[in-house]
Amino acid sequence: MEAATATVGAAAGRPARAWRWLRRNALRIYAGLAMTYMLIPIVVIAVFSFGETPRDKLDFALHSFTLEYWQHAFAIEELNDALITSVKLAGLATLGSTVIGTLMALALVRHRFVGRRAANLLIILPMASPEIVIGAALLSMFVYYQVGLGFTTLLIAHIMFSISFVVVVVRSRLIGFDRSLEEAAQDLGATPLETFRYVTLPLLAPAIVAAALLAFALSIDDFVISNFNSGTTVTFPLYVFGVALRGIPVQVNAIATMLFIITTLAILLVIWQQRRAERMSAVQPDPEPAAS
Amino acid sequence: MRTARDTRTLVVAVLMLAVAAVIAACGSEETIGGGNKGEVQVAKAGKPTGDVTISNWPGYIDPGKNGTVAEFEHKFDVNVSHIEDINDNVQFFGKLQPQLERGQSGGRSLFVVTDWMAKQMYDLGYLQELNHGDLRTVFDSILPELEKSDSDPQRKFSIPWQGGLTGIWVDTKRAPEIRSVEDLFDSKYKGKVTMLTEMRDTVPLVLQSQGVDVAEATKEEWLAAIDRLKEAADSGQIRRFTGNEYTEDLTSGNVVAAIGWSGDASLIGREGIEWRKPADGCDLFFDQMVIPVGAPNTAAALAFMNFVYRPEVQADIAEYVNYVTPVEGVQEILTQRDPELGRNQLIFPPPELTRGCSGDPDPPGSAQDQQEVTEAFQDVITG
Amino acid sequence: MRLRRRLVPYGLLAPGAIWLALFFVVPMYFMGELALRSGTPAIGFTFDWAWSNFPDSLDGNTEQIVRSFYYSGVATVLALLIAYPLAYAIAQASPRWRLLLLFAVIAPFFTTYLIRTIAWKTILADSSPVVDVLQALALVPDDGRVLATSGAVIAGLTYNFLPFMILPIYASVERLDMRLVEAARDLYASSGQAFLRVTLPVTSPGIVAGVLLTFIPAFGDYVNAAILGGTNQAMIGNRIQSLYLFQRDYPEAAALSFLMMALILIMVVFYIRLAGTEAFMGEEHEGR
Numbered sequence: 011m012e013a014a015t016a017t018v019g020a021a022a023g024r025p026a027r028a029w030r031w032l033r034r035n036a037l038r039i040y041a042g043l044a045m046t047y048m049l050i051p052i053v054v055i056a057v058f059s060f061g062e063t064p065r066d067k068l069d070f071a072l073h074s075f076t077l078e079y080w081q082h083a084f085a086i087e088e089l090n091d092a093l094i095t096s097v098k099l100a101g102l103a104t105l106g107s108t109v110i111g112t113l114m115a116l117a118l119v120r121h122r123f124v125g126r127r128a129a130n131l132l133i134i135l136p137m138a139s140p141e142i143v144i145g146a147a148l149l150s151m152f153v154y155y156q157v158g159l160g161f162t163t164l165l166i167a168h169i170m171f172s173i174s175f176v177v178v179v180v181r182s183r184l185i186g187f188d189r190s191l192e193e194a195a196q197d198l199g200a201t202p203l204e205t206f207r208y209v210t211l212p213l214l215a216p217a218i219v220a221a222a223l224l225a226f227a228l229s230i231d232d233f234v235i236s237n238f239n240s241g242t243t244v245t246f247p248l249y250v251f252g253v254a255l256r257g258i259p260v261q262v263n264a265i266a267t268m269l270f271i272i273t274t275l276a277i278l279l280v281i282w283q284q285r286r287a288e289r290m291s292a293v294q295p296d297p298e299p300a301a302s
Numbered sequence: 303m304r305t306a307r308d309t310r311t312l313v314v315a316v317l318m319l320a321v322a323a324v325i326a327a328c329g330s331e332e333t334i335g336g337g338n339k340g341e342v343q344v345a346k347a348g349k350p351t352g353d354v355t356i357s358n359w360p361g362y363i364d365p366g367k368n369g370t371v372a373e374f375e376h377k378f379d380v381n382v383s384h385i386e387d388i389n390d391n392v393q394f395f396g397k398l399q400p401q402l403e404r405g406q407s408g409g410r411s412l413f414v415v416t417d418w419m420a421k422q423m424y425d426l427g428y429l430q431e432l433n434h435g436d437l438r439t440v441f442d443s444i445l446p447e448l449e450k451s452d453s454d455p456q457r458k459f460s461i462p463w464q465g466g467l468t469g470i471w472v473d474t475k476r477a478p479e480i481r482s483v484e485d486l487f488d489s490k491y492k493g494k495v496t497m498l499t500e501m502r503d504t505v506p507l508v509l510q511s512q513g514v515d516v517a518e519a520t521k522e523e524w525l526a527a528i529d530r531l532k533e534a535a536d537s538g539q540i541r542r543f544t545g546n547e548y549t550e551d552l553t554s555g556n557v558v559a560a561i562g563w564s565g566d567a568s569l570i571g572r573e574g575i576e577w578r579k580p581a582d583g584c585d586l587f588f589d590q591m592v593i594p595v596g597a598p599n600t601a602a603a604l605a606f607m608n609f610v611y612r613p614e615v616q617a618d619i620a621e622y623v624n625y626v627t628p629v630e631g632v633q634e635i636l637t638q639r640d641p642e643l644g645r646n647q648l649i650f651p652p653p654e655l656t657r658g659c660s661g662d663p664d665p666p667g668s669a670q671d672q673q674e675v676t677e678a679f680q681d682v683i684t685g
Numbered sequence: 686m687r688l689r690r691r692l693v694p695y696g697l698l699a700p701g702a703i704w705l706a707l708f709f710v711v712p713m714y715f716m717g718e719l720a721l722r723s724g725t726p727a728i729g730f731t732f733d734w735a736w737s738n739f740p741d742s743l744d745g746n747t748e749q750i751v752r753s754f755y756y757s758g759v760a761t762v763l764a765l766l767i768a769y770p771l772a773y774a775i776a777q778a779s780p781r782w783r784l785l786l787l788f789a790v791i792a793p794f795f796t797t798y799l800i801r802t803i804a805w806k807t808i809l810a811d812s813s814p815v816v817d818v819l820q821a822l823a824l825v826p827d828d829g830r831v832l833a834t835s836g837a838v839i840a841g842l843t844y845n846f847l848p849f850m851i852l853p854i855y856a857s858v859e860r861l862d863m864r865l866v867e868a869a870r871d872l873y874a875s876s877g878q879a880f881l882r883v884t885l886p887v888t889s890p891g892i893v894a895g896v897l898l899t900f901i902p903a904f905g906d907y908v909n910a911a912i913l914g915g916t917n918q919a920m921i922g923n924r925i926q927s928l929y930l931f932q933r934d935y936p937e938a939a940a941l942s943f944l945m946m947a948l949i950l951i952m953v954v955f956y957i958r959l960a961g962t963e964a965f966m967g968e969e970h971e972g973r
Contacts, residue, residue, distance in 0.1 A: 140902050250800060257550055
């Protein structure tokens with residue numbers, strides 16, 4: 011009897027079942043579609059880095075496959091100079107903003123003092139302001155003082171806008187920080203400075219590294235603020251904008267794909283490290299068995 | 303408690319503003335902008351060595367290992383950075399102006415801008431003067447009609463680089479019937495047409511298409527032409543206003559016609575696109591080499607100027623860029639290489655071609671009027 | 686000793702606070718100072734309390750201001766519609782996969798902002814197959830184009846600011862206790878009702894944050910309009926850029942910048958008031 015019902019149900023319900031399957035997996039299907047949509051430009055960039063074009067500039071049609079532009083990825087002097095400038099700038103800016111930002115985060119989380127709320131506001135404001143306003147205001151100041159625009163002004167700007175992000179990242183880690191380890195160190199006779207160096211800092215390291223990576227990425231990618239404050243110095247995004255109007259050399263696509271792969275690997279590495287750290291910290295010696 | 307903290311935040315904020323005001327009080331400038339009022343420098347000659355940076359328009363020199371730059375580097379043991387970062391006179395000027403204001407050249411020893419821009423820069427004190435004695439090859443070989451010019455009567459600060467005609471680039475496969483500026487306003491081509499951000503190119507062409515004599519045009523007529531452009535832009539007739547990047551739109555097929563410069567064939571990567579002199583007008587311009595204030599290695603810059611005026615060198619340049627050459631004797635050399643080249647009307651325009659062409663004129667009237675027209679035009683092209 | 690203790694936080698805070706004050710707060714003052722000057726680029730600008738610059742810049746740029754509202758508004762709504770289900774889907778996945786999925790969603794944005802936008806220019810070029818498909822689907826008129834239209838700019842804005850919408854919403858959705866939804870279903874609520882009265886209010890903080898983080902930068906953006914748009918698509922950011930960098934009309938540029946800041950501030954205050962009330966109401970519902 012059950013078998014009969016089952017068969018009848020099955021015969022009548024195949025379209026209905028398909029519909030139900032669709033409904034249940036709708037969200038997943040949608041997520042897949044959405045992620046595809048987000049990946050389209052990346053695929054396009056990668057694909058178009060392998061296309062042979064007559065003028066060595068980006069063409070809007072697909073041509074024959076060639077590795078030429080990958081082999082000669084660094085053939086364009088201007089592009090290389092821009093890349094080097096960007097990396098130098100990002101490196102220095104990351105250094106500056108990570109140090110400054112970590113110190114600020116420590117102050118904000120671990121101490122109570124007058125002006126704490128003002129400092130919090132000061133940190134949030136740059137993150138919430140549109141880049142164009144930040145860039146334009148800085149330019150206004152530089153114009154006013156007739157300061158020469160160039161690498162230095164860029165560095166100043168980049169450090170400035172990265173600080174807030176560093177503070178937020180480090181602060182979130184500090185808030186959940188287990189202070190018992192620090193207290194233990196102090197009980198064992200370590201000075202505050204030693205405690206900081208040997209206990210706090212290593213435990214804080216993952217957050218600091220994450221913040222530094224974020225600052226680096228923000229700096230390398232920055233266009234608007236750099237556009238306003240660079241004078242004639244050319245960073246990678248500024249170079250791309252310049253050639254975007256006149257014809258992008260295909261090498262740019264190759265380099266962009268390279269950057270993408272490097273960044274992806276770097277972050278995957280960080281995530282993997284996180285996982286390892288979590289797993290290792292989860293390993294604890296078994297508690298002493300009660301004396302039987 | 304809450305109120306106390308709020309007040310403290312407010313106090314801190316006010317304090318910061320006060321500090322800012324104090325900082326500003328020290329070192330405040332009376333006037334911002336308005337030009338460099340210092341003494342005029344004269345470019346120093348000497349033995350060219352070391353590094354030199356030149357800014358130029360794209361596709362304006364023959365490139366590559368056998369190109370003019372490489373030749374120059376070879377002959378003079380100088381390391382040349384030839385950067386093609388000029389897309390539009392105003393944009394380039396805007397980028398450089400803060401540094402020029404302070405007597406710095408942004409690292410450049412020489413750049414190429416259109417004659418009217420060169421004059422403006424000179425008037426603002428941003429250029430060095432040139433000693434004719436240091437430029438013997440130039441003045442030996444320059445075309446007689448270019449020895450003087452309206453914008454630089456004594457050739458004190460600018461040496462012609464190349465000249466050109468502003469006309470219409472047409473995709474002959476898709477819109478072969480476009481022959482005049484008026485055609486560009488035909489709604490058949492809505493959204494498939496671009497015009498130049500260069501006011502002194504675009505507006506005179508529109509004036510001519512309206513039958514106005516550019517030399518006698520009034521400010522009102524300029525503003526009327528600009529209004530026409532605004533209408534066309536708002537309706538979407540004109541896709542956008544471009545600097546040198548119209549070549550990209552033509553290459554990608556996004557547009558079927560563009561106001562553009564005669565020699566840019568090397569920048570357009572699509573077949574069937576040709577330059578046409580508009581039936582209802584034209585514009586003839588000359589771009590100039592200039593040396594900015596604070597330029598490093600002026601010796602190399604001057605040597606470069608002399609070098610490109612050697613007829614054989616200039617022939618190489620003309621062959622590639624297809625623009626109007628300012629040097630005598632090039633026609634003979636090119637005819638020897640290829641008779642077709644010697645007859646190329648874009649390099650050696652016959653009088654019929656250049657008759658009635660406007661010459662990148664300034665808007666009429668006082669400085670105030672000119673500013674008004676410039677602002678109106680900038681409004682339209684920014685969108 | 687006590688004094689030193691009390692000074693420690695200030696010492697830690699000092700470098701950052703000074704840097705931010707000097708290079709973020711103070712420049713705002715200078716922008717204001719510039720905005721009150723008058724003159725021309727040729728003869729220079731002198732300070733003379735030119736308050737008229739503010740209404741003048743508003744007058745001359747109303748079209749672009751309205752357009753910026755429109756573009757960033759539509760882009761924000763689209764981003765919300767795209768991001769919410771996506772964030773929800775990720776939150777439903779098993780914990781192991783979540784981080785990876787999030788990463789996969791953010792990874793495309795590791796390419797430079799400019800290059801991503803230029804990639805869209807390639808994809809949406811008049812001659813590209815994508816546009817052909819869109820024309821076949823009658824989403825685009827046969828003789829029409831996608832580039833240099835409002836649609837292209839909005840599409841670019843939506844795409845580029847998607848992560849700013851996804852992450853806050855995801856953070857909120859992750860905290861959603863599914864038992865509440867189950868409880869609602871047990872009480873005979875339909876999926877729709879459960880969503881509207883349980884899920885949505887609980888995740889509203891994320892939505893609020895996401896909308897803010899998307900709308901504000903989109904409003905001031907000019908890259909998308911410059912690359913994907915034509916002359917008719919200029920936003921207020923394009924204006925400010927042109928005024929500062931090309932026309933060097935600093936007073937008008939600064940005044941316009943200030944105006945933009947003021948507009949954003951007004952919108953944000955308004956919005957937080959509005960959103961605050963709703964979130965509050967949501968919590969009330971939950972309490973019941």
